[in-house]
Amino acid sequence: MVSHKPHILVTRRLPETIEARMATLFETHVNEDDVNLTGDDIIGGLEGKDVLVSSITDRIDARLIARLPRSVRLIAQFGNGVDNIDIEAAWAAGVTVTNTPSVLTEDTADMAMVLMLALPRRLVEGTQMLVRDGVWAGWSPTSMLGHRLRGKALGIVGMGRIGTAVAQRAKAFGLNIHYFSRNRRPPGVETPLEATYWHDLDAMVEAVDIVSLHTPHTRETFHILSADRLRRMKKGSFVVNVSRPELLDEAALVDAIESGHLAGAALDVFENRHGINPRLLALAEANKVVLTAHMASATLEARIEMGETVIVNIRAFMDGHQPPHRVLPDGAHGAARNLRS
Structure with missing residues (x-):
């Protein structure tokens, strides 16, 4: 259970309604330039943050996960696919990963x-x-x-x-x-x-x-x-x-x-x-x-539902509950190990 308002880093711009809702619930820091962040940019932006809200364009590999500040305990992916994230490395480090399935x-x-x-x-x-x-x-x-x-x-x-x-x-x-x-x-x-x-x-x-x-x-x-x-x-x-x-x-x-x-x-x-x-x-x-320009899920309705799912995952996790859309590595079972808490 966390008493303070969670601090989150959002690596890409999201629909205005989602950014506004995040701003009411969290201390939200958004990549205003909406360009791909380097690994160093992500690590620098995560100082003092609790959650990384990533997207498919972010490369969250084992090296980056090893550099995450100890405060970061959740990677909440804005998207269904998570092949840009080293799920095994996150699991080993005690970092929870979630995604946004079904809405697309x-x-x-x-x-x-x-x-x-x-x-x-x-x-x-x-x-x-x-x-x-x-x-x-x-x-x-x-x-x-x-x-x-x-x-x-x-x-x-x-x-x-x-x-x-x-x-x-x-x-x-x-x-x-x-x-x-x-x-x-x-x-x-x-x-x-x-x-x-x-x-x-x-x-x-x-x-x-x-x-x-x-x-x-x-x-x-x-x-x-x-x-x-x-x-x-x-x-x-x-x-x-x-x-x-x-x-x-x-x-x-x-x-x-x-x-x-x-x-x-x-x-x-x-x-x-x-x-x-x-x-x-x-x-x-x-x-x-x-x-076509990676447009398969590019409807306003889908993007808003994705954002709402990210919010649900963050709130559940920060309230001490299992997030509903947790991603586990192959072969992982049972409750999550939270080695960074």
Whole structure:
């Protein structure tokens, strides 16, 4: 139990309503410049603070965790993904980590469906043709021919909350649902979707027309859509990724599209540590790839719900309770060790 108002560092700007609410509940220090902070910036800003409110752009590795002031006992991630945080190092140091799951499900599934439509129906290309040229020759029976979605096979990698929400939308568009997941979904989920479960991912990617990635990034899922699996995919098929860039071997994807084996890809996430791959940009300019700016969860409603979830996690923790969205390393069970209290 803490008697004083908790002091928190927020590394990025949040919606105004969330910042205002945080300001009433906590001594809140926000990164007003809204640019990525370096490790030194984060450590300097945490002096005298109790909580770090991080985002996916912050690199919270073992070295940074070892440098945290002893007052910092909670990392409250603003986001569902936590692969930017060394969860094992935080656990070993007695630092609790929380995230904001569930609130992104519907918006992310909407974006996946939008991208699934954009690829075969050439939506971006059709818009750019009008905007770029400013002149339209008019309708023609053979102009801008794309491909129908109905009757195609969608392979979902990761049938959790988001994957299931994608499947529900895709079923309404007449797609046949196939999925690979760590655990098979119960009949109550499978039956309404008429979904086919595959225990072998290699076999599934060979059978479907679109592969959509919806699994978290872990050691086991790094490059789960590998060069070999991309080669196994049907000629003329598509890839959609609104999850994490690490799930996909991006260089192999570029090779597969350039060679003509794959028809294209729609990516809301992609490798950008050293700038976007020029070959990927060239494919986007050639309308073989649709790129969006990590927008899958970018609705005001989602961001506000994320902020409210962060607040709930902080208040529960500072009141001495288990935060409802605690993230534990694989194999960790039981109550948290708080070695820094």
